[in-house]
Amino acid sequence: MSDGYVWFEGIPFPVVDFTPEHMREVQENFVFKDEDVLILSFPKSGTNWLIEILSLIYSKGDPKWIQSVPIWERSPWLETMYGYKTLKDKEGPRFMTSHVPIHLFPKSLFKSKAKVIYIIRNPRDILVSGYFFWITSNFVKKPESLEQYFEWFIQGKVVFGSWFDHVRGWISMQGKENFLILSYEELKRDTRSAVQKLCQFLGKKLEPEELNSVLQNSSFQAMKENKMSNYSMLRGWLLDQKNGSFMRKGISGDWKNYFTVAQAEVFDKIFQEKTADLPRELFPWEEWSNTSRSQR
Ligand SMILES: Nc1ncnc2c1ncn2[C@@H]1O[C@H](COP(=O)(O)O)[C@@H](OP(=O)(O)O)[C@H]1O
Numbered sequence: 679m680s681d682g683y684v685w686f687e688g689i690p691f692p693v694v695d696f697t698p699e700h701m702r703e704v705q706e707n708f709v710f711k712d713e714d715v716l717i718l719s720f721p722k723s724g725t726n727w728l729i730e731i732l733s734l735i736y737s738k739g740d741p742k743w744i745q746s747v748p749i750w751e752r753s754p755w756l757e758t759m760y761g762y763k764t765l766k767d768k769e770g771p772r773f774m775t776s777h778v779p780i781h782l783f784p785k786s787l788f789k790s791k792a793k794v795i796y797i798i799r800n801p802r803d804i805l806v807s808g809y810f811f812w813i814t815s816n817f818v819k820k821p822e823s824l825e826q827y828f829e830w831f832i833q834g835k836v837v838f839g840s841w842f843d844h845v846r847g848w849i850s851m852q853g854k855e856n857f858l859i860l861s862y863e864e865l866k867r868d869t870r871s872a873v874q875k876l877c878q879f880l881g882k883k884l885e886p887e888e889l890n891s892v893l894q895n896s897s898f899q900a901m902k903e904n905k906m907s908n909y910s911m912l913r914g915w916l917l918d919q920k921n922g923s924f925m926r927k928g929i930s931g932d933w934k935n936y937f938t939v940a941q942a943e944v945f946d947k948i949f950q951e952k953t954a955d956l957p958r959e960l961f962p963w964e965e966w967s968n969t970s971r972s973q974r
């Protein structure tokens with residue numbers, strides 16, 4: 679009987695559109711091409727915001743594509759059966775998205791020049807965002823309370839496993855020419871500069887009015903109102919009919935409204951222990967925002 683996850687190599691995956699056999703097939707047989715663009719993240723890091731921005735950069739700010747094609751078709755989720763089928767034989771440059779940890783990822787990526795963007799976010803905000811999303815979705819185990827989800831998260835017993843392991847794994851690619859790390863927080867703080875950085879990485883040049891259109895059409899409000907991007911089409915199937923919204927708040931630091939002082943302290947301790955040997959610039963939110971509730 680399912681315990682609310684599909685398990686593959688000790689990592690929990692969603693129960694819809696995933697099987698261990700399929701995961702193995704993707705890992706062993708998916709072939710990356712040099713012209714591919716891959717978005718990687720731990721779930722709830724701002725993945726879909728980045729997909730929207732990339733869609734707009736490639737259409738030079740023209741919103742036609744984002745307003746007519748669902749976001750999951752523009753950048754399919756590689757590890758799902760649907761995404762894999764869509765991507766496998768697709769001609770030309772492909773966009774794709776994945777949450778898979780590095781050690782389970784298709785090996786062909788590491789021999790290709792595909793452009794890879796890893797979006798990282800304060801895990802405290804990921805935890806809160808995930809809690810509110812999973813309680814209104816029907817494809818992963820639902821937590822009964824934020825307290826319970828907090829425990830699952832720090833133990834790595836959530837979809838795609840431990841945030842700490844995910845980050846540690848993927849940032850080992852840092853320094854490679856085809857690998858960019860972008861934080862949700864820098865995207866939020868100065869979206870224009872972050873989009874310019876993305877354009878440079880992707881080798882794309884936008885005219886000023888095209889850039890303005892990218893910014894306007896990928897704003898939180900624009901995405902919330904775009905039914906091709908706000909996941910409202912999946913209500914009644916993968917998501918509850920009425921409750922919850924994929925486009926929830928779209929802010930940094932919301933965790934402060936939910937963590938108790940004790941939880942904030944526990945999280946700080948674990949964060950420091952588990953990231954002590956990693957470069958601090960990977961975690962800009964730690965400096966920018968009065969990270970710890972207890973220090974405020
Ligand atoms: N245009 C945008 N601007 C800011 N945040 C956005 C955004 N689009 C999506 N998000 C936020 O990104 C999170 C979802 O991430 P993902 O796409 O990886 O699942 C949600 O966070 P919150 O739940 O904190 O609001 C969502 O609101």
Ligand SMILES: CCc1ccc(OS(=O)(=O)O)cc1
Binds near residue numbers: 720725726909916924
């Ligand atoms: C309902 C399908 C869906 C939508 C958004 C998701 O977000 S994330 O990819 O996990 O960040 C996941 C599944």
